[in-house]
Amino acid sequence: xxxxxxxxxxxxxxxxxxxxxxxxxxxxxxxxxxxxxxxxxxxxxxxxxxxxxxxxxxxxxxxxxxxxxxxxxxxxxxxxxxxxxxxxxxxxxxxxxxxxxxxxxxxxxxxxxxxxxxxxxxxxxxxxxxxxxxxxxxxxxxxxxxxxxxxxxxxxxxxxxxxxxxxxxxxxxxxxxxxxxxxxxxxxxxxxxxxxxxxxxxxxxxxxxxxxxxxxxxxxxxxxxxxxxxxxxxxxxxxxxxxxxxxxxxxxxxxxxxxxxxxxxxxxxxxxxxxxxxxxxxxxxxxxxxxxxxxxxxxxxxxxxxxxxxxxxxxxxxxxxxxxxxxxxxxxxxxxxxxxxxxxxxxxxxxxxxxxxxxxxxxxxxxxxxxxxxxxxxxxxxxxxxxxxx
Numbered sequence: 001x002x003x004x005x006x007x008x009x010x011x012x013x014x015x016x017x018x019x020x021x022x023x024x025x026x027x028x029x030x031x032x033x034x035x036x037x038x039x040x041x042x043x044x045x046x047x048x049x050x051x052x053x054x055x056x057x058x059x060x061x062x063x064x065x066x067x068x069x070x071x072x073x074x075x076x077x078x079x080x081x082x083x084x085x086x087x088x089x090x091x092x093x094x095x096x097x098x099x100x101x102x103x104x105x106x107x108x109x110x111x112x113x114x115x116x117x118x119x120x121x122x123x124x125x126x127x128x129x130x131x132x133x134x135x136x137x138x139x140x141x142x143x144x145x146x147x148x149x150x151x152x153x154x155x156x157x158x159x160x161x162x163x164x165x166x167x168x169x170x171x172x173x174x175x176x177x178x179x180x181x182x183x184x185x186x187x188x189x190x191x192x193x194x195x196x197x198x199x200x201x202x203x204x205x206x207x208x209x210x211x212x213x214x215x216x217x218x219x220x221x222x223x224x225x226x227x228x229x230x231x232x233x234x235x236x237x238x239x240x241x242x243x244x245x246x247x248x249x250x251x252x253x254x255x256x257x258x259x260x261x262x263x264x265x266x267x268x269x270x271x272x273x274x275x276x277x278x279x280x281x282x283x284x285x286x287x288x289x290x291x292x293x294x295x296x297x298x299x300x301x302x303x304x305x306x307x308x309x310x311x312x313x314x315x316x317x318x319x320x321x322x323x324x325x326x327x328x329x330x331x332x333x334x335x336x337x338x339x340x341x342x343x344x345x346x347x348x349x350x351x352x353x354x355x356x357x358x359x360x361x362x363x364x365x366x367x368x369x370x371x372x373x374x375x376x377x378x379x380x381x382x383x384x385x386x387x388x389x390x
Contacts, residue, residue, distance in 0.1 A: 027071040031338045033329055034093035035076040036086055036104035036114075037128075037322070042209070042235060043081035045263060046106040049319030050128055051076055052311055053303075054103065057326050060306075067333045074326075079105055083113035090114045094121050100338035103325035104128050106318070109181035111149075118146045124343045126329060128321035130154050130259065131185040135368035143368035148347055150324040151317075152282065152358060154186040154232075155193070156373040157259045160280035162197035164378045164389065165228055170254065174203035174226035176217055176241065178233035183209075186232035186258055202226050211237060214244045222250055229253055234260035242273040254278065259376070262317030267381055278389055280376035282358035284320035286386050299355050320357030328354060328361065 035054050038047030058074040066072060075097050077089035086105050093099045094117075101124040105111050108131035115134065118125040125147045127134050132153040135143045165173070175190050177183040187204075194201055202224040205217035218241070221229060229250075231241050238261055245255060257279040267274045283290055287300035303323055307315045328351055329343070335350065336342035347363055351370060354361040359375025380389040 027066050028069040030071045030073050031067055031333050032073045032075060032097060032099040033326070033333075034090075034097060034099035034102040035074055035322075035326075036079050036089055036093075036102060036106075036110075037076060038081040038106040038110070039076075039078040041080040041082070043107055045235065045265065045316070046128075046318045047078070047081075047104075049263075049316050050104065050106055050322035051078075053307065053315070053319035053322040054326050056306065056310055057323065057330075061330060067330060068337075070333075070338075072330065072333070075099060079110055081107060081110065083110050086110040087113055087117065090117055094123055099123075100340050101126070101329045101332070101343050103322060103329060107182065108134060108185060112181065115144055115147055119144055122146055122344075123340050124148070124329070124332075124347060126150060126325040126347070128318070128325055130157075130182060132189075132369070133185060142366060146344055148328075148363065148368040148370075150321045150328075150356070150358060150361075150369075152259060152280075152371050152373075152375050153369055154182075154189050154258070156371065156376060157280050158186065158189040158193050159197075159373045160376040160378060161230060161256050161258075161278075162193060162199060163373070164278065164280075165199070165256075166197055168254075170227045171198050172200050172202055172225075172227045173230060174205070174221040174224060174228075175201060175230045175232065176203075176205040176207070176214070176221065177231070178209050178235075178237055179206050180209050180233070182234055182260065183232050190230060190232065207237065209233075209235065209237060212240060214241050215248065218244050218248055218250065222248060226253060228256060230256045230258075232258045232260070234258075236269075238266055239269045239273070242270050242277065246273045251276075259317065264314045264385070265316070267384060267386075272384075274381045275384070277381045279379060281379050281386070282317055282320055282375060283377060284315065284323070284357035285317055286377060286379060286388070289386070289388055295355055295360060296357070300357055303357060317358070324356035324358055324361070327356070 079086040108129040111127040127149040130151040177187040283296040332346040351363040359371040361370040363370040378389040
């Protein structure tokens, strides 16, 4: 091969490498954000859509030139829904990966396991889990300084359910809940708020997260003749309880699920048993049902289209939690850079009127959730899909 040919080939190779490396070299720097999701394991129905959503958003941001010319590097770890693994991964993100903020985890229990770590290391954490305890320090009565969350609280969900029940003349109810952090928190709020809404709880049954038959608990409930039943759980038990409820011929008793039911996959898995079931959901679940002048119409419709185009599957509430979390962190990065203290300050003081998938967020020093019960829509399963409830 002649020197001329070698020189030409070298030039072509360098040009090709430049094309491949061009987008990366165009960025001024890197903003590192961590993500903790239950991608695999029994809580994968939470973490899988969260991971997919967060990665989609990061790609969209970087394809548009990044954040003020800086690349957004999303570092995702799978917690498998395990508190110990979550703790270790969180510390790795802080001490080794040197991230400036973290979104997730997926569950209330795993989030509560790392709240003390976020406070100790002074790093912004925007959880994708529901329990109000995540942003409520019972010792001070105020939010933890470094911890925020995007899902509506179990308090708001209980209020939405009770409001709908009261509107429909229901006052004698039975509750059934899973013995997990999510279930226990929801149960306590149902009990606490019942008197204020004129609700009398005639049965209070529990079950384990791996139980495959809830006939015994439902039979006890049936004997108390409630006007309605509320189930509070996530995962397969939400489907099990519906099938057992139908098998026992309890169809005449209205059935309510918590906001943890927010995935069309649950309707599909129930194979008809979910028909007529009520639950409170965020707007992203029902984007196409929102009126054209609804404040969240544009963002929810865009997310639905982008997600379905990319992954060819319907989105769920859970992916919407990650959408809200990462977009708010990105907004902070755009305005104050990757200084952790400044990100905390921006989230707390400047997230006002932020139009998200689950509501209009207004964070403050006294409120690190930033939503009200109006962020929920009461829906009913009709003809195998969501519909707005009367």
